Amino acid sequence: MRRLATDTMIMAERNLVRLPRNPDLFTAFTIQPIMFVLLFVYVFGGAISTPGYDYVDFLIPGIIVQNIAFGGFITAMGLAEDLNRGLIDRFRSLPMSRAALLAGRTLSDVATNTLSMVILIVTGLIIGFSFNANIGEILLGVVLLLFFGYAFSWVFAFLGMLVTTPEAANSLGFMLVFPLTFISSAFVPTESMPSALQWFADVNPFTVVVDAMRALWLGAPAGNDVWGAFVWSAVIIVVFAPLAVWRYRAAAER
Amino acid sequence: MDSAQRRTSPQPTDAPAISVRGLVKTYGDVRAVDGVDFEVRRGTVLGLLGPNGAGKTTTVRMLTTLQKPDAGELLVDGIDAVADAAKLREHIGLAGQNASVDESLTGSENIVMFGRLYGMSRKNAKARATRLLEQFQLSDAADRPVKNYSGGMRRRLDLAASLVAEPPVLFLDEPTTGLDPRSRLDLWEVIEQLVAGGTTVLLTTQYLDEADRLADDIAVIDHGKVIAKGTPDELKARVGGERLVVALADEASAPDAIAALGPMCTDTPVVEDGAVKLYVSRREGAIVEAVRRLDEAGVGVEDIGLHRPTMDDVFLALTGHAAEERTDDETEEATA
Incomplete structure (x- = not known):
């Protein structure tokens, strides 16, 4: 167990050291989210009606959830790259914990997700976002975001090993996760959608998590959303972590 | 932790460092490794020689715990590679086409990571990295990302990474494939130093000259089976030694040339494309002697050269129908 913890930290450190040396990747979760916030607020903001809230207040929790969910694509690309280049074989020939490679990947995503989240909150505050919450609620929101992001890293870990190249991992993740984030309450109120879409949006875990964030940060009515969001995140981990480990074994021994 | 220290072997020194018996690995209907047996004596190099797809890499992957065999007994440094896989990983190093390094990290960061x-x-990993990078002439590049390394530097780093824990047994899977001649020579010298220091090496290669230079013993493998074993000299003797090719100024003088060269050769000379071709038993002085004999017989020569036996020659000599059989295989694989 101690071995797993030590090796996981070594692998997470490796991922974080690599990151600033890949400028494409680095802009993907620093500059890009800022661009999205500005586009949504200033291009769509005037046309989208969000009763009870300024659009910037409505948007920031939603776009942070979307962004955090996508943070895991670094795991998908990194694992696909390691498999592709034969680095996984070297790791598997070492007397290290075999789970550490995946655990280290998903753990380092928490660090990059934190960076993304801070950048988005600061951007939001600059363009007029304001919390309507006490410090405890704000911090619980942060914990929920990182937990949900961690859960999605396991989804991406699984996707990264379904395909053979980092590029394919990236586009597969994009195709599957992008519609999920849009057919939710992240960018527009679900009431504005056609009824079939609205039904899907309302059961979509993204909506649950986004509504939970609005409850925590904006004082929106919470209902079951906050604990529901934690349960959803836990369920995603319970389902996708074993799937990822199973694909990892199969891919590595081929 | 003491796992980085060099281990004292649990086996008496006369026990083989690697022992493989009845090794089998199948993929669907294909028997990739089909009953392989060999042993590697402690402190020596065994060259596993064979064409692509012969089963060399699969054998190495099973010996290094990356894959489980379907049948057979694998002992490395006295440790069962299947039952005690986790323990074995502390005693081996793997380098070559199947094990690479992180391209975005520097050379030093890579070694430190593997050491940890x-x-x-x-701290110990850093000290070890400094020493290894110096030994492999990579000190100047230690703090540069590996993606900026040349092919030769990358392979040296790859080898250095496999030596972090000073493993008593080292697996090198086609360590010089794709390298330029100068880098190959450099890497050969490094491997020779390791062996001189007591490391046991299992080397897979497609190149006869590589096996010839590095290996104490060679096992030739094809279609998942060991088809020949012996020292490099023994194998070459079976191939028929070096081939002398004499391009004649006038093809009509071929009978005179054959008569003049007859005493030198180990088989019957053949005439092809205006050249006389024959196997000679000794390389040293063969060209000088041939030129002298041809000159005395008054035969005009346009060009003359010695050709070392190639992998194809070995296969031809050992199987008698290597080239043809391999073409059939490729067709089978394409339709399978």
């Missing part, structure tokens, strides 16, 4: 994954402290 072997259980070394960060």
Whole structure:
């Protein structure tokens, strides 16, 4: 167990050291989210009606959830790259914990997700976002975001090993996760959608998590959303972590 | 942790460092490794020689715990590679086409990372990295990302990474494939130094000259089976030694040339494309002697050269129908 913890930290450190040396990747979760916030607020903001809230207040929790969910694509690309280049074989020939490679990947995503989240909150505050919450609620929101992001890293870990190249991992993740984030309450109120879409949006875990964030940060009515969001995140981990480990074994021994 | 320290072997020194018996691995209907047996004596190099797809890499992957065999007994440094896989990983190093390094990390960061994954402290791993990079002439490049390395530097780093924990047994899977001649020579010298220091090496290669230079013993493998074993000299003797090719100024003088060269050769000379071709038993002085004999017989010569036996020659000599059989195989694989 101690071995797993030590090796996981070594692998997470490796991922974080690599990151600033890949400028494409680095802009993907620093500059890009800022661009999205500005586009949504200033291009769509005037046309989208969000009763009870300024659009910037409505948007920031939603776009942070979307962004955090996508943070895991670094795991998908990194694992696909390691498999592709034969680095996984070297790791598997070492007397290290075999789970550490995946655990280290998903753990380092928490660090990059934190960076993304801070950048988005600061951007939001600059363009007029304001919390309507006490410090405890704000911090619980942060914990929920990182937990949900961690859960999605396991989804991406699984996707990264379904395909053979980092590029394919990236586009597969994009195709599957992008519609999920849009057919939710992240960018527009679900009431504005056609009824079939609205039904899907309302059961979509993204909506649950986004509504939970609005409850925590904006004082929106919470209902079951906050604990529901934690349960959803836990369920995603319970389902996708074993799937990822199973694909990892199969891919590595081929 | 003491796992980074060099281990004293649990076996008496006369026991083989690697022992493989009845090894089998199948993929669907294909028997990739089909009953392989060999042993590697402690402190020596065994060259596993064979064409692509012969089963060399699969054998190495099973010996290094990356894959489980379907049948057979694998002992490395006295440790069962299947039952005690986790323990064995502390005693082996793997380098070559199947094990690479992180392209975005520097050379030094790579070695430190692998050292720590072997259980070394960060401080010890750093000290070890400095020594290894110096030994492999990579000190100047230690702080540059590996993606900026040349092919030869990358392979040296790859080899250095496999030596972090000073493993008593080292697996090198086609370590010089794709390298330029100068880099190959450099890498050969490094491997020779390791062996001189007591490391046991299992080397897979497609190149006869590589096996010839590095290996104490060679096992030739084809279609998942060992088809010949012996020292490099023994194998070459079976191939028929070096081939002398004499391009004649006038093809009509071929009978005179054959008569003049007859005493030198180990088989019957053949005439092809205006050239006389024959196997000679000794390389040294063969050209000088041939030129002298041809000159005395008054035969005009346009060009003359000695050709070392190639992998194809070995296969031809050992199987008698290598080239043809391999073409059939490729067709089978394409339709399978």
